[in-house]
Structures are given as structure tokens and as C-alpha cells.
Amino acid sequence: MKQLRDLSKQKIGVVAAGHSSVIANMAGLKLPLESKPLQALVSEPVKPIIDTVVMSNAVHAYVSQSDKGELVIGAGTDDYVSYSQKGSHDIVEGTLNAILELYPIFSRMRMLRQWGGIVDICPDASPIISKTSIKGLYFNCGWGTGGFKATPGSGDLFAHTIANDEPHKLNAAFNINRFVxxxxxxEHGAAAVAH
Ligand SMILES: Cc1cc2nc3c(=O)[nH]c(=O)nc-3n(C[C@H](O)[C@H](O)[C@H](O)COP(=O)(O)OP(=O)(O)OC[C@H]3O[C@@H](n4cnc5c(N)ncnc54)[C@H](O)[C@@H]3O)c2cc1C
Known part of the structure; x- marks a missing residue:
């Protein structure tokens, strides 16, 4: 922690997603984030059947097909704060019930595997790309369930913020001080599945 508090000659950019708060704690910073498990599951491979991502806010689930033919299926985060990166039966059951509302024929599919990762969620469901109260320490976090589609843009703006010690105009609103x-x-309504 002592090293992190003295950054007068160096800059550190932290991009640790669900573990951002853990690293912030090392520097004595408290981030306005909740870390929750997000699960997904994958079916056995089948011939091409879907060529887009189908998302439904009504039944609360999404499905797409990978190049290998597997259906990739998911829904919202687990209801509780946790760092436990594993799947659970209730999520599989709820998610598949929702998918079967859309595609009853998928009841004949067999699922191959499921997994859980930890996502970092801000109270306003928007990310943080920002410098902090500690000079030279920057965070890019709070992407919740939608971080990898934003990677090129968020990386570019984060690099700009670190290099200039000021945000680009595109990420100025995503500063950490907005919670003060x-x-x-x-952005709670922006995704088809819950953050
Ligand atoms: C099941 C699931 C489905 C998802 N689906 C989508 C989707 O469809 N679309 C979408 O856009 N996003 C999706 N996401 C969210 C997306 O995966 C994340 O928002 C994105 O990966 C975050 O990228 P990142 O580079 O910030 O962090 P990550 O890719 O998580 O990388 C963080 C890195 O930090 C490392 N790290 C953690 N702690 C430490 C430490 N103490 N010291 C050093 N290194 C550390 C980790 O090992 C990891 O390599 C999904 C997430 C999950 C779990």
C-alpha cells in the first residue's frame, strides 16, 4: 500500500473488472462497485440455426451460436454479491426456462458446460474511466455485463486519460466523482438483460 500511495514518478492504470475493488482497497480507495457472479452456458454443437444474437427483456435471456455450432446462452447476474466464480443449478433452470419461451425446440438440446465470472457493477450501471484521488492511479472499471464489446473504445479513452491526466471529452462524464x-x-435500461 505504501508503494501505491507514492506514485509521484509513475502512473498505474488498473483494469481488473470484478476485482477492481480488491486492488483499490490496497491503495485505501473505496470504489462505488458491487461485484457479482454472471453465468453463461453452452450447448452441444449443432448445425447453423441462428446468425445473430437474440436478446429478450420480456423473458430475460439471450442466445447466440458460436462458429463451432454451440449455442451460447445467458441472462442476468446472480442476485448476491460474491467472488465465487462458479455456476449454479437455479440459474441454469431459470435461464433455460426463459430460452424455451422463445425456442421450445431447444428443450431437446443438451448443455455441455456452464461457468461464472465476476462482473463489477456501478450503482448507475455505467463504467468508470477516471483518475482517482491518488495522483497517478487510474481505474477503468464498472463495465458490468458489457465490458468486452466496449474494449477498443474504453482502452483508447483510458490511455488518453492516463497520458494527459485528464479525461477525453467522451469519457469526461464517466469520472469517479459523479458519485459525489x-x-x-x-444506463439501467440500456441492456436487454439485467446488470
Ligand atoms: C459469463 C459472462 C458473460 C459475459 N458476456 C458479455 C457479453 O456478451 N458482452 C460483453 O460486452 N461483455 C460480457 N461480459 C463482461 C465482460 O467479460 C467484461 O466486462 C470484460 O471482460 C471486462 O474486461 P476487462 O479487460 O476490464 O477485465 P478482464 O477481462 O476481466 O481482465 C481483468 C484481468 O485482471 C486480472 N486481475 C484481477 N485481479 C488482479 C490482481 N490482484 N492482480 C493482477 N491482475 C489481476 C484478472 O486475472 C484478469 O486477467 C461477460 C462476462 C461474463 C462473466
Whole structure:
């Protein structure tokens, strides 16, 4: 922690997703994040059947097909805060019940595997790309369930923020101080599945 507190000559950018709060704690920082498991599951491979991602807010699930033919299926986060990276039966059951509302024929599919990762969620469901109260320490986090589609843009803006010690105009609103000033960027309705 002593090393992290003295960053006068160096800069550190932290991009640790679900474990951002763990690293922030090492520097004595408290981030406005909740870390929760997010699960997904994959079926046995089948011939091409879906050529897009199908998402439904009504039944609360999504499905797409990988190049190998597996159906990739998921829904919202687990209901509880945890760092446990594993799947659970209730999520499989709830997610597949939702998918079967859309595609009853998938009841004949066999699932191959499931997994869980930890996602970092801000109260306003928007990311943080920001410098912090510790000079030279920057965080890019809070992407929740939607971080990898944003990777090129968020990486570019994070690099700009670190290099200039100021945000680019595109990420100025995504600063950490918005949780003090109240200038929140409420994106809770932006995803087809819950954050
Ligand atoms: C099941 C599931 C499905 C998802 N589906 C989608 C989707 O469809 N679309 C989408 O856009 N996003 C999706 N996401 C979210 C997406 O995966 C994340 O938002 C994204 O990967 C975050 O990228 P990142 O580079 O910030 O962090 P990560 O890719 O998680 O990388 C963080 C890295 O930090 C490392 N790390 C952690 N702690 C430490 C430490 N103490 N010291 C050193 N290194 C550390 C980790 O090992 C890891 O390599 C999904 C996530 C999950 C779990």
C-alpha cells in the first residue's frame, strides 16, 4: 500500500473488472462497485440455426451460436454479491426456462458446460474511466455485463486519460466523482438483460 500511495514518478492504470475493488482497497480507495457472479452456458454443437444474437427483456435471456455450432446462452447476474466464480443449478433452470419461451425446440438440446465470472457493477450501471484521488492511479472499471464489446473504445479513452491526466471529452462524464456530485449516467435500461 505504501508503494501505491507514492506514485509521484509513475502512473498505474488498473483494469481488473470484478476485482477492481480488491486492488483499490490496497491503495485505501473505496470504489462505488458491487461485484457479482454472471453465468453463461453452452450447448452441444449443432448445425447453423441462428446468425445473430437474440436478446429478450420480456423473458430475460439471450442466445447466440458460436462458429463451432454451440449455442451460447445467458441472462442476468446472480442476485448476491460474491467472488465465487462458479455456476449454479437455479440459474441454469431459470435461464433455460426463459430460452424455451422463445425456442421450445431447444428443450431437446443438451448443455455441455456452464461457468461464472465476476462482473463489477456501478450503482448507475455505467463504467468508470477516471483518475482517482491518488495522483497517478487510474481505474477503468464498472463495465458490468458489457465490458468486452466496449474494449477498443474504453482502452483508447483510458490511455488518453492516463497520458494527459485528464479525461477525453467522451469519457469526461464517466469520472469517479459523479458519485459525489450526483451527476450520474443512468444506463439501467440500456441492456436487454439485467446488470
Ligand atoms: C459469463 C459472462 C458473460 C459475459 N458476456 C458479455 C457479453 O456478451 N458482452 C460483453 O460486452 N461483455 C460480457 N461480459 C463482461 C465482460 O467479460 C467484461 O466486462 C470484460 O471482460 C471486462 O474486461 P476487462 O479487460 O476490464 O477485465 P478482464 O477481462 O476481466 O481482465 C481483468 C484481468 O485482471 C486480472 N486481475 C484481477 N485481479 C488482479 C490482481 N490482484 N492482480 C493482477 N491482475 C489481476 C484478472 O486475472 C484478469 O486477467 C461477460 C462476462 C461474463 C462473466
Amino acid at each position: 456530485s450526483g451527476d450520474l449516467v443512468d
